[in-house]
Amino acid sequence: MKIYKVLPDLSRERHMKIWHKALRSQWSATDIKWDTPQRITNHRLKDQMGRILTPVLMGEQAALYSVSGLIPILGKLGEVESQFYLTTWAVDEARHTELFANFYGRLDREPMPIRRFPAGYLFQSQIVSDDPAEWLSGVLVSEVIAKKLMEEFRRLDLDPLLSDIAHGVLRDEARHLGFNHIYLEDRFCELHQNTEDQGRAYAEQLHARVDSVLGYLQPMLDALATELDEIGIDRIELFDKVGDEARQRLDRSIRAGHRLAEGKQEASPLAEAALIGA
Numbered sequence: 001m002k003i004y005k006v007l008p009d010l011s012r013e014r015h016m017k018i019w020h021k022a023l024r025s026q027w028s029a030t031d032i033k034w035d036t037p038q039r040i041t042n043h044r045l046k047d048q049m050g051r052i053l054t055p056v057l058m059g060e061q062a063a064l065y066s067v068s069g070l071i072p073i074l075g076k077l078g079e080v081e082s083q084f085y086l087t088t089w090a091v092d093e094a095r096h097t098e099l100f101a102n103f104y105g106r107l108d109r110e111p112m113p114i115r116r117f118p119a120g121y122l123f124q125s126q127i128v129s130d131d132p133a134e135w136l137s138g139v140l141v142s143e144v145i146a147k148k149l150m151e152e153f154r155r156l157d158l159d160p161l162l163s164d165i166a167h168g169v170l171r172d173e174a175r176h177l178g179f180n181h182i183y184l185e186d187r188f189c190e191l192h193q194n195t196e197d198q199g200r201a202y203a204e205q206l207h208a209r210v211d212s213v214l215g216y217l218q219p220m221l222d223a224l225a226t227e228l229d230e231i232g233i234d235r236i237e238l239f240d241k242v243g244d245e246a247r248q249r250l251d252r253s254i255r256a257g258h259r260l261a262e263g264k265q266e267a268s269p270l271a272e273a274a275l276i277g278a
């Protein structure tokens, strides 16, 4: 264990604000009315939903693993405000994991095992990294795909409970994306202040990482082509939109960091951080 200093530095204002916001926004799977009658009663649709929700449940569990893994790393780096925030992010992903695990019970189906869905497992395994900024750029792709799928579930309104879950998860995802922005903005501000070349090289590295993670997303969606088509989710459009939004969000965080370093712009207000790039 390494404690950077006994009295932690808690001066990053936006990090502290988002941490307090996350603390106040907690909710539980027990807040959901699980006895609401199930609208998905058709057997074929139940089977399809069992397969479609597999990458969702896999993603929530993978997020819980990777967020939890970054908590001690941020501590070692002395980034205590970010470490605080990530404890709530881990709680959020644990809650999402529980919600979708419970939803499988309601659906009376099981997710696909890894051997039948290797593309999903490969996609999730790309996101892991011990470098917080590199991890956040990979996570950007999985957070954006989670957000888009939740929006689709709300639009299709297949089951009232799934729509309620999607609504709650979307609120949490907005916070995760907000933190992603402020962390990367600050990181690129620091890098740019060191040397512009360093900032530029790192920006290229993170963009390459987003592209590489996106390369694993397409096979994952292709593996669910029939199911997505039949329930009415256009997977080509979904893939394009996720790619555009993830690249745009990363780009905006990098540019905001550079402008902040040059004194051309104030740090992005927290309320806007989650919306940036959307």
Ligand SMILES: [Fe+2]
Binding pocket: 060, 063, 092, 093, 096, 146, 169
């Ligand atoms: Fe999640």
Ligand SMILES: [Fe+2]
Binding pocket: 063, 093, 143, 146, 172, 173, 176
């Ligand atoms: Fe998330």
